[in-house]
Every structure is written in C-alpha cells, then in structure tokens.
Amino acid sequence: MLDIERMPEHVAIIMDGNGRWAKKRGLPRLAGHNAGMKAMKKIADHSDKLGIKYLTVYAFSTENWKRSIAEVTGIFKLLVAYVESDLKELVTNNVKVNVLGDYSSLPEDAVRSLERTLRETKDNTGLVFNIALNYGGRDEITRAVQSIEEKISSGLLTADEITEKTISDELFTGSARADTPDPELIIRTSGELRLSNFLLWQGAYSELVFSDVLWPDFTPQEYEKAIADYQSRERRFGGR
Ligand code: FPP
Numbered sequence: 676m677l678d679i680e681r682m683p684e685h686v687a688i689i690m691d692g693n694g695r696w697a698k699k700r701g702l703p704r705l706a707g708h709n710a711g712m713k714a715m716k717k718i719a720d721h722s723d724k725l726g727i728k729y730l731t732v733y734a735f736s737t738e739n740w741k742r743s744i745a746e747v748t749g750i751f752k753l754l755v756a757y758v759e760s761d762l763k764e765l766v767t768n769n770v771k772v773n774v775l776g777d778y779s780s781l782p783e784d785a786v787r788s789l790e791r792t793l794r795e796t797k798d799n800t801g802l803v804f805n806i807a808l809n810y811g812g813r814d815e816i817t818r819a820v821q822s823i824e825e826k827i828s829s830g831l832l833t834a835d836e837i838t839e840k841t842i843s844d845e846l847f848t849g850s851a852r853a854d855t856p857d858p859e860l861i862i863r864t865s866g867e868l869r870l871s872n873f874l875l876w877q878g879a880y881s882e883l884v885f886s887d888v889l890w891p892d893f894t895p896q897e898y899e900k901a902i903a904d905y906q907s908r909e910r911r912f913g914g915r
Pocket of ligand 1: 690691692693694695696708709711712715733734735736739750751753754757806
C-alpha cells in the first residue's frame, strides 16, 4: 500500500526495453516503441492520479542518434502522433508539457508539434510532464558552464558568486518553464543497472529503483511497486 503522505514530488523514468519487448514477439523495434508510448501515456495519467507533481521521462538521448535512420525517424513519428492525438487531453487534464534537451535539431514536424504543445499547455497548473529529448546529462552540464561563462564575461556574475543553485538554475530542469526540483526517485526498467547520462546533477541524492519489467509491460501496478520500494527506504542525504 502506498503512503499518500510520502509520495515523491518528482519521479524520473528511464524507459528501457522497448527493443527487447518487440524482439521477444518477433516484431520490428518500432512496434516496441509504439507499445512503449502507450505505457508512457498510462504512467503519466497515473502519476497525476497519485498526486505526483513532476514526471520526467527519458525519451531520446544524445546518444540515440547512433541508431538506424529508420528507427530514429520512427521514434519521432510516434512522438508527433502522440502529441497531436493527445494534445486536447493534455490540455483538459491540466498537464504542462516541457522538453528537456535541445530539440531544435529534431525533424521539422516534431519541432513544430512540440512547440504547439509547449504553447498550448504553458498556463496549465497540473502535472509537469518533462520529456527528455536529445537529452544528455553531460551535454546539459556543458551548456550550463557555457552560459555561466557568458554571464561572467558580460559582468553579470563573478566566479565566487557561483553556487550550486547557480548551476541548477542553468540546467534544463531549472528553466523558468520547467522549474522542476531534483527527483526523489529515478526508475529504470528492463533490468539494466545504469544511469546512462540521465539527470547526472539532479540525481545526486535520488533513490534508484530498478525493475526487471520491459518498459512496454510497465503497468501502473508496477509503478506503484516501485514507489512502494522508494517509500520503504530512509533518505539521509549524507547525514545520519
Ligand atoms: C529504450 O528502449 C527506449 C527508447 C530509446 C525510446 C523511448 C521511446 C518511447 C517510450 C516511445 C516514443 C515516445 C516518445 C515521446 C519519443 P530500447 O530501444 O533501448 O530497448 P532495448 O534496450 O530493449 O533495445
């Protein structure tokens, strides 16, 4: 049973295992991503029901460009289909969509439909749904350093004024729009035990929960199991 008083405010998920899910069924990899997208939608709905304020999903990493053109193009087609078909629902459900990552290099139609989604959900006050696209933790920190350097060069900041907050504020999660606190819980599916360049700075004190279930099979019930696992732990942040 979940303790409603101790729900994480921010859950982040590495949605892994779509390819293996498809392979097990003798289906093309894209069928796995399609099933993964459906799982993603259910988990977003369920997050809202559980009173989670921020949900971040790792949908496409800076390294995923190395996959075949067909797979990459297919993933973005799915993304467009998702935002286009579910946009109305996102708006009525008061979900605020936000992108983590430099999405300007995505295919043009994906950029267009993302921008529309960002625009149409910008005043929503419910679940903040961060989709990490062309996202990498090291890339994010590199960009933050560049931006801080520019502020120093233009006299807006001195080196000794830099604090951890200065850095957090420069990350994609620290933008005025996302304004997302560090995740208390990071979940990775499919039995892989790595962070894979996800939320490197923000995840410093996150509890990690690994599920053996492949992402398309990750149901709201599995999600609640992961949250229950999180709730059974004691968080000390380096203290005693
Ligand atoms: C990891 O599985 C999944 C991805 C790299 C893509 C995630 C995409 C979706 C959940 C659906 C599309 C939705 C959006 C918002 C773009 P994998 O392919 O690494 O699986 P494998 O490790 O079994 O090969």
